[in-house]
Amino acid sequence: MHIEFLVEEYSTEVTLKIIVPKIIGDNHSFLIHNFQNKDRLLKKLPERMNAYAKFVPEDWRIVVVVDQDRDDCLELKKFLCDASSVVTQQKGNIVLHRIAVEELExxxxxxxxxxxxxxxxxxxxxxxxxxxxxxxxxxxxxxxxxxxxxxxxxxxxxxxxxxxxxxxxxxMDVENNQSKSFQVFRNGLKSIIS
Known part of the structure; x- marks a missing residue:
């Protein structure tokens, strides 16, 4: 299985490069796309998802990771889901949206x-x-x-x-992290590769 990560900044990219193998093991490939900031990621997300809907193979998964910052969590999640709906409609439930509450830190x-x-x-x-x-x-x-x-x-x-x-x-010990949003990220990542 291959996972495409869409992230908002370089520190998230650096972190995921290190912790993702601890979560999913070495039998899966992944690539991280850094959009440089949250606004740019959110703006380009619908276009990126339209592209994925046209070519993404069956053994690919897509994970979007953004900071909550001061956004309403439910509204942010709804935006992410709406932007990804074209992929979900055409390819099934292959997109995972995760929000770091309040920030990656x-x-x-x-x-x-x-x-x-x-x-x-x-x-x-x-x-x-x-x-x-x-x-x-x-x-x-x-x-x-x-x-x-x-x-x-x-x-x-x-x-x-x-x-x-x-x-x-x-x-980082990925199995013993007190952040609930990290636990949700970790568990979601495990679920999409199983």
Missing amino acids: SWFLGDISAICAEYKKIPISLCQQKGFRNPDTIKGGTWEQLDRILKKYGYETGLQKIDFAQKVAPY
Whole structure:
């Protein structure tokens, strides 16, 4: 099976290149298409799905991953489903839409151990604090929260998204992540290859 990923930014691409094989194993191929930003991905999604509807083979799956940001989750999901309906109508249920709540950084905050493996000054006890038991509920931006944590523990440059993804994603335990949106992503990915 082959999976086409459509993502909004490079840090998501970097992260998926590292964690997807941990989820689906080595028997499947995948390719990640980075649209550079969310607006561009959403704008080009209907056109891309029309193209897929014309040629996609039976053993392909399509996964769209976007950040929720401050969008209404239900409205965003509806837009993604509507944009993909041409593929679903012609090829069946081969498209998976996943929303990182509130942003991709919540997936990292769902695995404090992975962060601590690279950033040794950050205490592992952070994961026991109330706000980090379900990182998808962090208000005011998970990017901003992660940036504050890094600076608080002496990493003066704060969060450099791509560098952070390259360093932390290899340590991520895909089976033990506290982010509900990550769990939904992981489980959905497993379901489309089974």
